[in-house]
Amino acid sequence: MKIFEVLSVIFIGINSAAAVTHSLQYLHMASWGISGFPEFVTVVLVDHQPFSYYDSNIRRELPRQSWMLQSEDPDFWERRTRSSFVDEQVFRSKVAVIKPRFNQTGGVHVVQLMYGCDWDEETGDIKGQWQFGHNGEDVLALGLKMNTWMEPTPVSTFSKHKKDKDEAWAIQMNNYLSQGCPDQLKKYVSYGKSTLMRTESPSVSLLQKNFFSPVRCHATGFYPNTAMMFWRKDGREIHEGVEKGEILPNNDGTFQMSVDLKLLSDTPEEKGYECVFQFSGVNESIVIKVKESNIRTNGPSRFEVILSSVIAVVVFGAVIADWLILYKRRKAEDHFHMKKQMLL
Known part of the structure; x- marks a missing residue:
């Protein structure tokens, strides 16, 4: 260095x-x-x-x-x-x-x-x-x-x-x-x-900007900085789709760190994902399970996304139906006028 x-x-x-x-x-x-x-x-x-x-x-x-x-x-x-x-x-x-x-x-x-x-x-x-x-x-x-x-x-x-x-x-x-x-x-x-030689445990949260973005596990307020944080699935540490951030200082002398997990299309709680925070050399860990109720987000929830999609499909279907009705009505009127002119 x-x-x-x-x-x-x-x-x-x-x-x-x-x-x-x-x-x-x-x-x-x-x-x-x-x-x-x-x-x-x-x-x-x-x-x-x-x-x-x-x-x-x-x-x-x-x-x-x-x-x-x-x-x-x-x-x-x-x-x-x-x-x-x-x-x-x-x-x-x-x-x-x-x-x-x-x-x-x-x-x-x-x-x-x-x-x-x-x-x-x-x-x-x-x-x-x-x-x-x-x-x-x-x-x-x-x-x-x-x-x-x-x-x-x-x-x-x-x-x-x-x-x-x-x-x-x-x-x-x-x-x-x-x-x-x-x-x-x-x-x-x-x-x-x-x-x-003091030890301060962190506050650990799950954050997600929106339904499609990675889930971020964020720990803040811990000391010392000899700590690690990782994702695991069904009790085993995973590396695929994981992006680790650096340990950064807070203004009060404690530290913060984040590790992101890019989820697949499956529901996260069905996959058994967990975020684990641990001080080096210490057996005890802070574990937070990934489920929708634990995730803080500024964007819409999974239910809101699905509901919005359904509403969008219904609205789009209604617009198409109205267009087809209007199209058939105009075709019928054009056909009627053509027949009327032929009779005259």
């Missing part, structure tokens, strides 16, 4: 949390040529939930979670502000240096850095990552535990050779990602455990 895509979660509000796997990510982005957008942004995320934010307009590090504000002393935010201000100056210089290397001096430039760690609470396994990118393309990545630099794109050759000379820095970063970062992550998870 490109780090530009990862950084995009900052601005659309996507967050996630796994049941036993936690993550700490530091995201930095410097940009030139984007009107109305801060030239530098940094966000720190725990379990992909932003808890700390800084940009070049406000020039202050601000908490994004109440549990973080209550847990750290005021000096913490002063230290974070100073650190982010230094990062801003460094990233501004990086953009100036990178422009000519990409044969691009004008237009839009975006430099991104993502680093952090994952911690599996059950196994204790630690994974670290460090990636650097430009305009949505990965440029450099640190090969953890090997203290070497990987080169996702050929254009990064110069930067790679330069970094290879600084093996001490790679070792230092590797040590942080495997030791310091997990220690910070465990501390932050303990601060926000009541929020990060």
Whole structure:
């Protein structure tokens, strides 16, 4: 996954949390040529939930979670502000240096850095990552535990050779990602455990625009986003005629998702269709059966469609009958006038 895509979660509000796997990510982005957008942004995320934010307009590090504000002393935010201000100056210089290397001096430039760690609470396994990118393309990545630099794109050759000379820095970063970062992550998870480890069940509904459109199973208000939703028939999961949507954020920090089922002409309840929502790693499910009384729709119901069709046929038949009667009457009148003229 490109780090530009990862950084995009900052601005659309996507967050996630796994049941036993936690993550700490530091995201930095410097940009030139984007009107109305801060030239530098940094966000720190725990379990992909932003808890700390800084940009070049406000020039202050601000908490994004109440549990973080209550847990750290005021000096913490002063230290974070100073650190982010230094990062801003460094990233501004990086953009100036990178422009000519990409044969691009004008237009839009975006430099991104993502680093952090994952911690599996059950196994204790630690994974670290460090990636650097430009305009949505990965440029450099640190090969953890090997203290070497990987080169996702050929254009990064110069930067790679330069970094290879600084093996001490790679070792230092590797040590942080495997030791310091997990220690910070465990501390932050303990601060926000009541929020990060909560579970909220969704409201699940069946929706259909009209009688001929697919049936949509829509779940909203659930947390965390480690969930799945699928269609099944007679107790077995089905894939034919099924279209799954992405998990999307709600404004209140919960999530929503949809999965559509394109029904055949048969009555749905006769087919035994069910929509199933389930959190990952949890045996209990929310199941809603497909039957007409459970489906919310803005269009006409099956009965209304059939009734309308019958009425249309009756009306059409009546119109045809009237036309035939009128046609025969005119034919009879024309025949009568012809006979009358012949007699005269």
